[in-house]
Amino acid sequence: MDDQNKNLILATALSFLVIMTWFVLFPPPEQTVDPNAPATSETAESTEAVTTPTASTTGGTASTVAADNGETEVADAPRLSIDTPSLEGSLSLQGGRIDQLSLKNYRQTLKPGSDIVELLQPVGSDAPYYALFGWAPGAGLTPDQVPNANTIWTVETGDTLTPDTPVTLIWDNGAGLSFRRQISVDTDFMFGITQTVENNGENSSSLAPYGILVRHGEPADLKNFFILHEGGIRMVDGELAETDYDDFEPANARTTENVTETGWTGFTDHYWMTTLIPDANSGARFSTYQNSRSGIYQADAALGTQTVAPGQSVSAHTRLFAGAKEWETIRTYQNEEGVEGFLDSIDWGWFFFLTKPIFWLLHNLNALIGNMGWSIIALTLIIKAALLPLAFKSYVSMAKMKELQPEMEKIKERAGDDRQALQKEMMALYKKEKVNPASGCLPILLQIPIFFSLYKVIFVTLELRHAPWIGWIKDLSAPDPSTIYNLWGIFPWAGPEPGSILALIFIGILPLILGISMWLQQKLNPAPTDPTQQMIFAWMPWVFMFMLGSFASGLVVYWIANNMITFSQQYLIMRSQGYKPDVFGNILSSFKRKPKSDDK
Template sequence: MDDQNKNLLLATLLSFVVIVIWFVLFPPPEKPVDPNAPVETSSTETGTEGAGMLPTTSADTQGSATTAEGSEAAETQAPRVAIDTPRVTGSISLRGGRFDDLRLKDYMTTIDPDSEMVTVLSPVGSENPYYALYGWAASGGLAADAVPGADTLWTAPEGATLTSETPVTLEWDNGNGLTFRREISVDQDYMFTVRQSVENAGDTPVTLRPYGLLRRHGTPTNLKKFFVLHEGMIRMSDGTLQEEDYGDLEDLDADDREGSMPADRVEVSESGWIGFTDHYWMSTLIPDGAFRSTAKYFPNPDIFQTEAVLPAQEVAPGQTVTVSTRLFSGAKEAETIKHYEDEEGVDRFIDAIDWGWFFYLTKPIFWVLHWLHSFIGNMGWSIIALTFLLKLLVFPLAYKSYASMARMKELQPEMEKLKERAGDDRQRLQKEMMELYRKEKVNPASGCLPILIQIPIFFSLYKVIFVTIELRHAPWIGWIRDLSAPDPSSILNLFGLLPYAPPDPTSFLAILSLGVLPILLGISMWLQQKLNPAPTDATQAMIFAWMPWVFMFMLGSFASGLVLYWITNNTITFVQQYAIMRGHGYKPDVFGNIRRSFSRKKVAEGKK
């Protein structure tokens, strides 16, 4: 086998390895869950708190199928208070006073205008039960049945509807001198305020601990499972952010009483919050002041739970005690969350968005993109404008690099002569090359500078496009209706001209289903590469020649917004580099080089 064939084989093997590794790190999107699939019902178990038992319900205890079916029926038949605001709809179950039915009016499950609203909270009996409970834990010898539990049937004014203008008050009397009330209000967005009070009409003082908890039955079925995205428990404790995925939570012990294996528990002295975060949605408990922040997992029957337990309250005879907590449940919109942080005192709430390790880049990149979108009105054009701004920012460094590359191009004939003289003596070739660089005052490593600068910017923009909800279902032009999703067009059906669909995006064959944007990306990278000096090593030169087309396939399944940025970046880089090289006396003839390469190929074929 001659050297050329060896080099070709090596380049092919390396390209294949790169593609495989890339798809391990960035797997294609999972196939959507079938909404018509049978629902698995699960029961839950409740944990204990050092100062008393948190509520237990027939729907939350392990039991037979009959018991589970009965509890689901009871949940369905329980009276409800409707929720209707400009942005959310749903209801609160009077059985336990549960927040277990919440949908977002502004967000659909797909880009189809007839698709269903996004569901954030769901009741027991649904496919993924997920709900919030509030209450009081009995303490100081008070019987557990003296406080409302998760099965307690609260009362509400007849026909009451919770709106942004009309709060709703739930009430329950234990029949032994204690009356519990729960006033619930909600703002124009996603923040609920729960004011819990207990009135003691008895003869003896009582001690209780108010709490709120979020309970999730089973691991969510729609997890993205991307290493760049956190989904699971999230909390802020006196300025310290903690994130744990569901796999980590499964290692926790549900029992956190003194003397036992503790759950993941933190004593918050001033301010904080705790809850669960999904890709675009989040539910968090936000107490006012100090509280005990706890995350638990119940292995049988698979329940994840976060708790916010407030300090014990002593209620004297004739006294009424009131505590206030908040519940955020909705979309992780940066501007909305920032409002709650700046105007309503929710400590570092903006960090609920997963900005990642490069937060010092992802945050400013997002806010600039958001600012551009505020007056451009289209996220696609805003990404293009952002790319221009980023290129302008790094232009001074890029200028030096492109000027050095122009000098490298001018030295190509000298380099070829050195290769002919050195022959197979690589050590001599390297020595003479370094002498030539020193003589001509050229730094061969300077051409890597733009690439090194682009790596953190590219990754940060990838995080912004993938993580932030502002890019979700954002259209650009024509067929690009969702910049957070891959280009839906495919070369396999001639971009929609042939009457059949491309391969399923979850299959490995989807890598061949290139859309318009990935093809433009490959072409833009190839054109840009034509301005760069070719490596002296034949194998390296062949690998570099393959890279535009390898990246074309690798990035084909990436979000359209990211591919759009890369195409714009390549195009601007090509224009800048071309102009700078001509300004330094080198006149690149990109298309002339292409024509000459085809001419040489035809001459070689004619000789054969």
């Protein structure tokens, strides 16, 4: 076995091993649950009260204690409509809660007439998920003297919440305190909530503003996919923390962090997110926890306790992001509106130093080209161009190794079974001819982290969701929907369900092209004479084809483009060094019948 074939097999086997490990650890996500399916009894019937804050009597931030407020939905509670270019829904005057919100520009599926994505839902629905705001009572106040989750507010101004028309709610506690809540919204996904309390009584009162995000149970479309974080997320003074749903602490052992300067906290899904963003230097305290009996998850932002003297008023401002994790929109909130580290709400992973620039380049290519599939191919060209100097050196070395093949065979004949003499003469030959037999592995090995980073980008970023390429490829974040099972749509029956064993076998057109492209790349060199090597090389393209058949189409497009560009580079560079790959002859030789062995 010559050293070049050894290196090629080693690099291919290592690449295969890494991808196989990745496939086992990070299998394709299971099919999502129908959001319109009946909810479980735990989610649908849970009317247990949320946990609400109380103000510190020492002037610090609000603390959080369990309080049964009998939190149930009032069926006939008045509502105000929410209507923006990106959102539609309503807020309930019961608690002034924002609890009904849908994303106008996103559909559940690609099927015609599919419903738009529903983000927030009120208590009594299949999956309650909402935002609450209020004041926690401090010294001199009782819980019924501050607005809570069930307080019925009155509209002071506005009848529909739009980017041009904020609304103001008012409630008087009948004991000298008047509460107002002004709610605004921009054209994207950011709400502004300004809470004001005016003291018309004779005594000072202490109280603390807060915001709560409440989620009854885990989301129906939870992926439970190792590569993706879903659950609690918070940024505290530049430090990001993530909490999976399995890791939420009960209320009596909740995770609590003080915010010195800036931060945000909330829940993140695959493509959607809700976060509370208190003003900077507001003395906020973040808490995340779960009511273990009801399965209700909470993320709180409790601000510092304030004292309001007779005749005075105090205010607090908190923003609420509720919408899609659009990279450009989130970047604007971070860079122009001071939400520190907001781009980290997108799960870039451990290889963020690769995933972030890869997505930035892909995003800008898409803005220029207007098609994400062609942008992936353009990205592949740029990556290959950046690695060309290394590839050139590698392919030049491979061409020289081919030229040295006759001399290497002579050394093997002279050395016979003396492995030490063989190794010594080989090393002397490499040194004399300035050839590095290991250089052929490096370009392949460098593709592995790039491959994984692109896989992460394609899976986690919203911009790839439902992004079409050509013809039948309508969603680059999903596997190729064509299948040999129905002869790629000729027969009327549907293909296997995504994630099933049959889906791994009856693969689509793109995986087939991938296998062929890998097979062609092998034909740049003659088949090895060793039977074991021949078997490995014969099976490798088709094993990869089936392995990657259930991966996102965008990733398969990248791999095909990478194979074809590599083929062209290697062919041209090796010819420039005097070695002429006989691709057509190597293909013909692979179909020749082998002579039968002599059994005599």
